[in-house]
Every structure is written in C-alpha cells, then in structure tokens.
Amino acid sequence: MDSGAFPRALSRRYFDLVIFDLDGVLTDTAALHARAWKALFDAFLAERGLEPPFDLDSDYRHYVDGRPRLDGIRSFLAAREVSVDPQTLERLAAAKNATFRHLLEVEGVPLLPANIAFLHRVRAAGFRTAVVSASRNAPVILEAAGLTDSIDIVISGVTAADEGLAGKPAPDTFLTAAKRLGIEPARATVVEDAEAGVAAARAGEFGLVIGLAGREASQEIRTGLAQRGADLVVDDLSEVAIHGSAPLQPASDLPSALQEIEQLREVAAGRSFAFFLDYDGTLTPIVGRPDLAVLDPEMRAVLADLAATSTVAVVSGRGLADVRKLVGVPGLIYAGSHGFEIEGPAGLSIQAEHGTEFLPALDAMEATLRAGLRAIEGALVERKRFSVAVHYRLVAAEDQPRVETAVDAVLAEHPEFRKGRGKKVYELQPDIEWDKGRAVRWVIDALRLDSGKVLPVYIGDDVTDEDAFRALASDGLGILVRDGGAPLTAARYTLETPDEVRRFFAALLERRP
Numbered sequence: 001m002d003s004g005a006f007p008r009a010l011s012r013r014y015f016d017l018v019i020f021d022l023d024g025v026l027t028d029t030a031a032l033h034a035r036a037w038k039a040l041f042d043a044f045l046a047e048r049g050l051e052p053p054f055d056l057d058s059d060y061r062h063y064v065d066g067r068p069r070l071d072g073i074r075s076f077l078a079a080r081e082v083s084v085d086p087q088t089l090e091r092l093a094a095a096k097n098a099t100f101r102h103l104l105e106v107e108g109v110p111l112l113p114a115n116i117a118f119l120h121r122v123r124a125a126g127f128r129t130a131v132v133s134a135s136r137n138a139p140v141i142l143e144a145a146g147l148t149d150s151i152d153i154v155i156s157g158v159t160a161a162d163e164g165l166a167g168k169p170a171p172d173t174f175l176t177a178a179k180r181l182g183i184e185p186a187r188a189t190v191v192e193d194a195e196a197g198v199a200a201a202r203a204g205e206f207g208l209v210i211g212l213a214g215r216e217a218s219q220e221i222r223t224g225l226a227q228r229g230a231d232l233v234v235d236d237l238s239e240v241a242i243h244g245s246a247p248l249q250p251a252s253d254l255p256s257a258l259q260e261i262e263q264l265r266e267v268a269a270g271r272s273f274a275f276f277l278d279y280d281g282t283l284t285p286i287v288g289r290p291d292l293a294v295l296d297p298e299m300r301a302v303l304a305d306l307a308a309t310s311t312v313a314v315v316s317g318r319g320l321a322d323v324r325k326l327v328g329v330p331g332l333i334y335a336g337s338h339g340f341e342i343e344g345p346a347g348l349s350i351q352a353e354h355g356t357e358f359l360p361a362l363d364a365m366e367a368t369l370r371a372g373l374r375a376i377e378g379a380l381v382e383r384k385r386f387s388v389a390v391h392y393r394l395v396a397a398e399d400q401p402r403v404e405t406a407v408d409a410v411l412a413e414h415p416e417f418r419k420g421r422g423k424k425v426y427e428l429q430p431d432i433e434w435d436k437g438r439a440v441r442w443v444i445d446a447l448r449l450d451s452g453k454v455l456p457v458y459i460g461d462d463v464t465d466e467d468a469f470r471a472l473a474s475d476g477l478g479i480l481v482r483d484g485g486a487p488l489t490a491a492r493y494t495l496e497t498p499d500e501v502r503r504f505f506a507a508l509l510e511r512r513p
C-alpha cells in the first residue's frame, strides 16, 4: 500500500464529482475482457506462427486496457510489428466483442464490493457521479449490475464514437463527463485502474487521480499507475475516507475515540494530527469557579509531548493571557475569547484580533454588570478581552433568573453584542461572524495545514465547540467530551472526561511511529 502524499479522504469541501472507470473499478469485467483479448490474439498470432502468445497481465495492461477496442488492437499489433487492413481490424474487434458478450452472459457481471460500497457512500455524501469507460458495453454492464440509478452520467465507447471523442489516454471523455455536469475538472476526482486512464485524467488536470491497483497487484503495477500520474495508489476504495456534510447525531451513538483509537488512526491514514483543544471541561474538569480550574501536571506533560510532534492549539472561551498562563506549555498556539484573539509561539508569526472596535463597549458593559450583579450572591463577572462572561454556577437557583435579567438589560443597551451560553454562564460577545470554528479555519489557513498531509482534530465539551466540529466536518473531525451528557453533536467521536482526554493522548503517543 502506497501511503502517498495526497489525502486518503475525499472531501465535499474540495470535490463535487467522482468519475469512475468501469471495468476493473466497479465491475470485475476487466478479467473477462482480458480473457476475450487473449482468445482473440492467441488465435491471430497462432495463425501467423507468431510468438509469444498474448500475456494476460503485461500485454493487457500496456496495450489494450482502458483503450477503445480498435485502438487496443492497433496498439497491441504495433507492438508485435504486425499491420492489418481496416477490414481485418473491424473483424478482430467484432470477434473480441462477441467473445466478451458470451463470457458476460455465461458468467454474469462480477462486482467489486468494496468499490461499489464506496460509490454508494459518495452518493450519500452528496457527490455527483459519472462512469467514463472506453467500453461500448458500459451501459449494458451498468444495467445488468443494477448501478444505473447510482450514476448521473455515462460516457461510453459508443458516446465517444458518436461524438468523435478521442479515447484514453486522451482526456476528452473525462472532460466531457465533467463538462456535461457543469463541474470544473479541478473539483473532480477520477478513479482508474488502467495506466491509459490515469494518464488521461492527469492530462485533463483533474483535481485528484486515484489509481486502483487491486489487492493482488505487483509492485510493477503500482509503480506504473504512479508513474502515469496517480496522486494516490490504493488496493481498493475502502482505503479512501469520505467527508460529506456534518449531520447531527446523538453523542451516545458515537464511538469512543479511546476505544476506537485504531479506527481513528486509519482515518488519519498516514497523515499527522493537528490538535485544537478546548480548555474548560476538556483539559480540566468543570469546577465551581473559573480560578479553580488549574491544569493537572500530568495533562501538562502529555500536552508538551504531543506538541513535540504535532501542531497543538488551545482554543478557549477564556481570555488569551489567562488560558496561556493556565496551560503553561510553551510552543503552542493559543486562541482566547472564543477565538477572537489568536497568538502563536515566538517564531511562528501568527497573530490576530477580531473586534477591537468593540473594546470600549465591552468596558462599559463590564462596569454595568459588575455594579448590577454585586447584590446577587455567587454571581461572577469575568472579563476577557473580547467578551464578558457572567457565571451563575454558585448562584442559588431562585436567584438565577435575576442574573439573566441583568444580562438581558445590558444587551438591550448594546444590540451590537450577542448572548452566548455555556456551562452555567452567559457570554456577551460582539455579534460578528466569528467563532471558534472560524478561528480554527483561520489557524489552518495561516499554517497551511490543509495540504492534505494533516488531519485536524478538535476536542471540546461545550456548545461553542460545536462551531469548530462543524468547521472541520469535511476535512477533519471532532471529538466531544461528553461528561455524561448526550446532546446532538457534529462531532464524530466521544471521550468521557478530561482524564480520558489525557489517556487518549497518552495512547496516541505510545503508538507514535
């Protein structure tokens, strides 16, 4: 298996269309084709006393696989330095097709189950799909295989002949499929098992070219596909993850990231991790007061180890200076005030602030809230640079509505702010399009982490973390720290407590290559 430099995940963020070759990709008719070619050429060569006979492996791959029927005959005969007149060419083509149809009738259409499952998964994730095959039999085969409804468009050997399209390795048939669906080649992925097909997709400048080698493939076959321009060579398509949109699921239905750590590493498929970590409730347990939420030294040590090999960013609702001090691990990226203020370590020049024009209003709101809540026992006002938090965890149940009333009164004076909610806290923030999800994407862009070589993972426990889970739905993944709760979430895995977060990191570090 070639790990390759390209992502083993197909993301709706980058692609709209998946184009499949047919024979050897969705159906195992390549073997039937190869046998039909061998029967044809062996008889032809024997008649002329020519040696050696047609090789089912190398001759098939180099000269006929993926090419239109007549081109395949020409290309094989040219390799054997034989030329024939046009009538003989037509006769040979007809004979090959008759043998192939006979084999199809007798043996049925053999399917490649892992790749068919992939086709259904890409449909479910919202991709358009096309089949581009040099075979004139493609529509018949798709119908017999029950796949017609799963394919938006078929460009077959018949289409190519009718419309005068050059066959593979020319890119024309692939380009026609993308054009008919109104999708740029750069946003389309091609899956091909034939060298000619891979070369055609490369020539068409398609966004991602997946070479399908098959489980039994020799190193020569894999190298051949890579040399013709496959970005990624896989045994079958079960190796390629699909990232669609982010449906909300009950947290109780999601797998545990700790128990399924091997599955998670398979999703990463050789990519390194970049971790984005919430603080309260994720790195430390929720406690009575914000100032009591100190980081366990064991967690600090694990974070330091993790940061030695992976990008680690802490993305917190707390103020930047506060969370940086609490975590106390040098070399991390810190994003405070729910991502409104971001700073990287010295040498990594990333820094951003969003909403500085709101600072005077925040000062005024803070003063009003402190004065107004002084009389309510247990109410706490916490100022972060870009937000004001009002905590009511320690407020008696009967007094809690008074806290919200005070907060709403301040908000009524400042309609340019919004009221967020967290765990026993109201958060007053500038009402601009910025949140933890956008902050995470900002860091990914700033550090160019979307090269396909990194899997961004966000771990968080609160509603504000859902923005980040959603932001990573197509090219990363979220892990919800449940703490007993079972909300609907856009995360894909769960962990139970901050202690389990630490054990998860320790387990990953143990498995580090």
Ligand SMILES: O=P(O)(O)OC[C@H]1O[C@H](O[C@H]2O[C@H](CO)[C@@H](O)[C@H](O)[C@H]2O)[C@H](O)[C@@H](O)[C@@H]1O
Residues within 6 Å of the ligand: 278, 279, 280, 281, 282, 285, 286, 287, 288, 289, 290, 291, 293, 315, 316, 317, 318, 319, 382, 389, 391, 393, 422, 423, 424, 425, 427, 462, 464
């Ligand atoms: O985004 P986070 O890093 O999770 O920060 C969210 C808020 O966390 C803190 O408040 C919460 O934790 C406190 C300590 O456990 C707890 O007492 C409080 O009830 C929780 O809401 C922090 O004080 C806030 O500023 C953060 O916005």
